[in-house]
Amino acid sequence: MISQFFVLSQRGDNIVFRDYRGEVPKGSAEIFFRKVKFWKQDGQEEAPPIFNVDGVNYFHVKVVGLFFVATTRVNVSPSLVLELLQRVARVIKDYLGVLSEDSFRKNFVLVYELLDEVIDFGYVQTTSTEVLKSYVFNEPIVVDAARLQPLGPAAIFMQGNKRMPGTAITKSVVANEPGGRKREEIFVDIIEKISVTFSSSGYILTSEVDGTIQMKSYLTGNPEIRLALNEDLSIGRGGGSVYDYGSSYGAGAVILDDCNFHESVRLDSFNMDRTLALVPPDGEFPVMNHRMTQEFKPPFHINCLIEEAGHLKAEVVLKIRAEFPSNITANTVVVEMPLPKYTTRASFELEPGAVGQRTDFKEANKKLEWDLKKIVGGFEHTLRAKLTFSQESHGNITKEAGPVSMTFTIPMYNASRLQVKYLQIAKKSSSYNPYRWVESPFPTNTVHSRLTDGYETGLMVLNLQNNNFSGQFNHNIDHLSSLVELDISSNSFSRVIPDVFTNLGKLEKFSTGLNNFNGTLPVSLLNSPSITSLDLQNNSLNGPVNLNCSTMVHLKSLRLSSNNFNGLILHSLFSCKNLTMLNFGHNNLDSQIPESFKNLKALTVLPLSRTNLVNL
Numbered sequence: 001m002i003s004q005f006f007v008l009s010q011r012g013d014n015i016v017f018r019d020y021r022g023e024v025p026k027g028s029a030e031i032f033f034r035k036v037k038f039w040k041q042d043g044q045e046e047a048p049p050i051f052n053v054d055g056v057n058y059f060h061v062k063v064v065g066l067f068f069v070a071t072t073r074v075n076v077s078p079s080l081v082l083e084l085l086q087r088v089a090r091v092i093k094d095y096l097g098v099l100s101e102d103s104f105r106k107n108f109v110l111v112y113e114l115l116d117e118v119i120d121f122g123y124v125q126t127t128s129t130e131v132l133k134s135y136v137f138n139e140p141i142v143v144d145a146a147r148l149q150p151l152g153p154a155a156i157f158m159q160g161n162k163r164m165p166g167t168a169i170t171k172s173v174v175a176n177e178p179g180g181r182k183r184e185e186i187f188v189d190i191i192e193k194i195s196v197t198f199s200s201s202g203y204i205l206t207s208e209v210d211g212t213i214q215m216k217s218y219l220t221g222n223p224e225i226r227l228a229l230n231e232d233l234s235i236g237r238g239g240g241s242v243y244d245y246g247s248s249y250g251a252g253a254v255i256l257d258d259c260n261f262h263e264s265v266r267l268d269s270f271n272m273d274r275t276l277a278l279v280p281p282d283g284e285f286p287v288m289n290h291r292m293t294q295e296f297k298p299p300f301h302i303n304c305l306i307e308e309a310g311h312l313k314a315e316v317v318l319k320i321r322a323e324f325p326s327n328i329t330a331n332t333v334v335v336e337m338p339l340p341k342y343t344t345r346a347s348f349e350l351e352p353g354a355v356g357q358r359t360d361f362k363e364a365n366k367k368l369e370w371d372l373k374k375i376v377g378g379f380e381h382t383l384r385a386k387l388t389f390s391q392e393s394h395g396n397i398t399k400e401a402g403p404v405s406m407t408f409t410i411p412m413y414n415a416s417r418l419q420v421k422y423l424q425i426a427k428k429s430s431s432y433n434p435y436r437w438v439e440s441p442f443p444t445n446t447v448h449s450r451l452t453d454g455y456e457t458g459l460m461v462l463n464l465q466n467n468n469f470s471g472q473f474n475h476n477i478d479h480l481s482s483l484v485e486l487d488i489s490s491n492s493f494s495r496v497i498p499d500v501f502t503n504l505g506k507l508e509k510f511s512t513g514l515n516n517f518n519g520t521l522p523v524s525l526l527n528s529p530s531i532t533s534l535d536l537q538n539n540s541l542n543g544p545v546n547l548n549c550s551t552m553v554h555l556k557s558l559r560l561s562s563n564n565f566n567g568l569i570l571h572s573l574f575s576c577k578n579l580t581m582l583n584f585g586h587n588n589l590d591s592q593i594p595e596s597f598k599n600l601k602a603l604t605v606l607p608l609s610r611t612n613l614v615n616l
Helices: 028-037 078-096 101-106 108-118 245-249 475-479 571-575 595-599
Strands: 004-008 014-019 050-053 056-063 066-072 185-198 204-217 225-229 233-235 254-256 258-261 275-278 283-292 300-308 313-322 329-338 343-350 357-362 367-376 380-389 405-409 420-425 435-439 461-463 470-472 485-487 492-495 509-511 516-519 533-535 540-543 557-559 564-567 581-583
Touching (some): 004 028, 028 050, 185 420, 313 367
Parallel strands (some): 233 254, 461 485
Antiparallel strands (some): 004 014, 056 066, 185 204, 300 313, 329 405, 343 380, 357 367
């Protein structure tokens, strides 16, 4: 397998070094760093993840500025070794809380103990944080996370307008809180990488989204978790377009080319209701990886113009336009553009009043660099660069410059529109209520402070899911007459659902799953003509379900499971001819399916578990 494993800092300092087999010279770390730092081969400016020097194969990955390196003289699977390096980095991060040179040096005894358990004589034993807890007994020395830079998108967890403290996801999965107690928390984050290629005229040539649903668990006892994704999620490309930013908040189908799941995920009900069930292992792990190559609207549009401006001179004009809504902000935007190799000087001109922008000409690799601290949705920014050449161009300048590349982070937004609708944790007792932190494309708490005023009449989407709201749901919600989608699922609301739906004439989606509502359904909800999706599951609602389907002609999805409804099984449903999804299990309804059900020809999903039916 591997001969050596070591971790180097950005300066080339040896932080951790373990020689398992004695087959590779001790100076391999210095050889590796010199090769990577001064790499110039085959026109490449950066060393590839795998290369060979004097018969020694070097494999490396770079994680938060640190080089994780493995060496061997034998022919091994490159993907296996690279995956091993990533997993070792993840295990160490689970134990230390953060990956940094400081945390390594303060916990070098713990790190060496981990390495001895993970790899034995160059062969992998285990990379499971859960398994290692039985063999590793050293406690981590906590590093002050306030002095650390954010490690990436996963560091941006918000609940409403409250940002998590800096130590929220930078603590060890094995360390306790002060006082010996352990805070019950779980974090879920959707992280996506977008790759888009534009033509010189601004048209999209290729587009791709690679994403992951990342989870980090600090729950004791490993309770079962249910994670619900978009109801309209489809796997497998079937054509069509998602070229619509308005649907970033939930409307329209979500179509992924393919996906794969963590080994702990059970897919028993995934095809039926897009719910994942799992018992999360300790630490950080990807619940699901997904890919989408279907056409989508990129968050930025880039225009680039370069033309000659006299003898040995040229001018570059770069324009960036943010195509997302104004309530979303992109952070740490970096734009790079390779320039002709004979460029000797570049002077820059920013737009008047530009703040938080920095420009630079990297003479060593002939690159233009433009840094923007943030870009607000809907805004456009322009950069002009005047270039000076050492020789005349003997070809087309546009072919010798570019392509333009761009990196950025956009919190609370993703291109695929994949969402975590709710996160349900199996309760060990009535007092067990762990903290859930979910970063979803739409902020959950944004308008809660203004809800009681009742004057936000232009609001169209209100998403309050996955919080700790309790008590009676506010009757003043009826002032939000423009609401199209209302989601209050996964809270602790109780008492009856207010009878306010007469004034919500535009409401299409209403979700109140996983609450403590009781009593009968309000008459105005049972007669709401605009409703297309109604989710009432996992409450304590009772009484008959007298839907007026002659009025609710647009109803497509009806979820009533896990309540106390009684009486006949919705004889009026034969009028809901657009109904595609119906779930009424775990209730006290009559055990006979009426003949009128044969009229529901659009029905495609009908779960029948716990229905006590006798006439199938």
